[in-house]
Amino acid sequence: MIELQRLTKRYGEKTAVDGITATIEPGVVTGFLGPNGAGKSTTMRMVLGLDRPTSGAALVNGKPYSALRAPLAEVGALLDAKAVDGGRSARNHLLALGATVGIGKRRVDEVLASVGLTEVAHKRAGSFSLGMGQRLGIAAALLADPQVLLLDEPVNGLDIDGVQWIRALLHELAAEGRTVLLSSHLMSEMELVAEHLLVIGQGRILADTTIARFIEDASGGGRMSVLSPDADELASLLVGAGAAVTTVEPGRLEVRGAAPSVIGDLAAARGLRVHGLTALSTSLESAYLELTRDSVEYAGTTAQRGEAA
Ligand SMILES: Nc1ncnc2c1ncn2[C@@H]1O[C@H](COP(=O)(O)OP(=O)(O)OP(=O)(O)O)[C@@H](O)[C@H]1O
Structure with a gap:
């Protein structure tokens, strides 16, 4: 479970996250949505101890990240799939990561197989395509079998097989009782994968509800x-x-x-x-556009905001 308690982050004059309180429950995939600059990455970074809240707290299984005894085994994350040493092979990358928490070859090979990278396990991560890099990032997140997963744009760069694979994987992880927080700008994908939604705009919560309810309310x-x-x-x-x-x-x-x-x-x-x-029926996309209309920070001047059916 992830708990955000009046979570606030200011960078100088800019309030990136403005007093967010929410609980991201286990057992369902929660979609994390918001326009560019809404504060999603900042929130995820605070959950992962990569940024310190100005005030309030972000807790994973009841504790701040810094107080977790085995963080990798409690929370796995895919934030930036390119954040790997490109000179290492995929397998060595995971072995190095696993070594910090006592995970060995067997689990590394198991995870490589589960993300479909066995055949390229010895290739340099730097030579990977975007989709292969995403798979490696997901392997790293799953490595220590954590109960909580944070995935930022995980379908980015995946081909249709990859997209279907990740859809099934996310459903499976949630069905196993894990907490899955997923950000994506692809509304159609979100509609297929997430059951719950947390929508933020300008650092504040705009909606914290089920997808079904969100669409119903918007229409x-x-x-x-x-x-x-x-x-x-x-x-x-x-x-x-x-x-x-x-x-x-x-x-x-x-x-x-x-x-x-x-x-x-x-x-x-x-x-x-x-x-x-x-x-x-209203689509998630039109419900979302309706809700976030006033909190879009970086709107293009020619943006069309028609109401789609
Ligand atoms: N290190 C930083 N210093 C100053 N401002 C920052 C910093 N990080 C983020 N911000 C600002 O905080 C706000 C929230 O940014 P954040 O990256 O969390 O948004 P986001 O919802 O993840 O956006 P996107 O969908 O574009 O990834 C933005 O206005 C951004 O410019």
């Missing part, structure tokens, strides 16, 4: 597409009942803020015909 309790030959009359009725209604085309409405039963009952009470009533 205002559900958007409905309504097909009706009596659309105009139905639209006025629905607006009168407090719903937000848009006429998409003649005979087709998009309705927010009215449950299907309410729409059906209102139509029936006036004898209006309804030919179709369909729930429209």
